[in-house]
Amino acid sequence: MNGPLHPRPLVALLDGRDCTVEMPILKDVATVAFCDAQSTQEIHEKVLNEAVGALMYHTITLTREDLEKFKALRIIVRIGSGFDNIDIKSAGDLGIAVCNVPAASVEETADSTLCHILNLYRRATWLHQALREGTRVQSVEQIREVASGAARIRGETLGIIGLGRVGQAVALRAKAFGFNVLFYDPYLSDGVERALGLQRVSTLQDLLFHSDCVSLHCGLNEHNHHLINDFTVKQASIEMREEAAREIRRAITGRIPDSLKNCVNKDHLTAATHWASMDPAVVHPELNGAAYRYPPGVVGVAPTGIPAAVEGIVPSAMSLSHGLPPVAHPPHAPSPGQTVKPEADRDHASDQL
Known part of the structure; x- marks a missing residue:
């Protein structure tokens, strides 16, 4: 029974x-x-x-x-x-x-990250907005003006902070577009850079010094909170040039403190926030107009x-x-x-x- x-x-x-x-x-x-x-x-x-x-x-x-x-x-x-x-x-x-x-969502997040980076280099969002606002391009000078800020990708250096699953997926995609890729990850075992054909740096300052574009892929915790701050950017600026802040074209809101406004002009910092690690409303006012962002969580959706x-x-x-x-x-x-x-x-x- x-x-x-x-x-x-x-x-x-x-x-x-x-x-x-x-x-x-x-x-x-x-x-x-x-x-x-x-x-x-x-x-x-x-x-x-x-x-x-x-x-x-x-x-x-x-x-x-x-x-x-x-x-x-x-x-x-x-x-x-x-x-x-x-x-x-x-x-x-x-x-x-x-x-x-x-x-x-490893692949989806990596794909969306590349979309952000390509957009920042080729200015697709800004060009689309100009077109919606009625801008008409009829001369070479107008083309140069409306495409101001666009840059060639091949030969540029992408610095990745945190080479986990998403970081590795971003690195492989970026290489296909012509980026030289280097990374900083003190927790990763030796030899990964050889397996993936990447360049490894030993300090965050080295990465900021050599990178044209920086992408963060480390989980937000007490060790990397405000990892990108006024000190790291100022130090990189002193070592490189006054416009070093322009090199940091992408960052995650939760790792950038309010004090960053003291060392960079809003025209030199563009943030693409892609995850809900913090309330989107806390994006610093200094970034408004110079920043664009997706709704939280969208990049991982498929x-x-x-x-x-x-x-x-x-x-x-x-x-x-x-x-x-x-x-x-x-x-x-x-x-x-x-x-x-x-x-x-x-x-x-x-x-x-």
């Missing part, structure tokens, strides 16, 4: 409503609910009390206070490579495992690429959750062997909560 049927575990997509990717992957092992929340205050009590697994993108933040609201949570899967929006130390203290998808990235980790992560030690949540959390009485809406494959 068969034993009692146990309800399928509840897995919640916290900050989204489209479960078309997750459903085919989890339909046989879990009930999937979508919350479409921007904070835990918007998450249904049922999810906070019963969800054993949570999927999340970058548009919601989980602090210790937020994590303590979940009474049965065993595992969090961050759909993407970064996990800045999760207090992983507190998650560990509470017995919640945190996974990410390091390979997610709907056809998301299923593969999610499929690579979600099933194993959910299976892993059954073998994790007891959850160290505050009192009232269900015991590891306690089952929750199934409810009518559990029969549905996907619910909004």
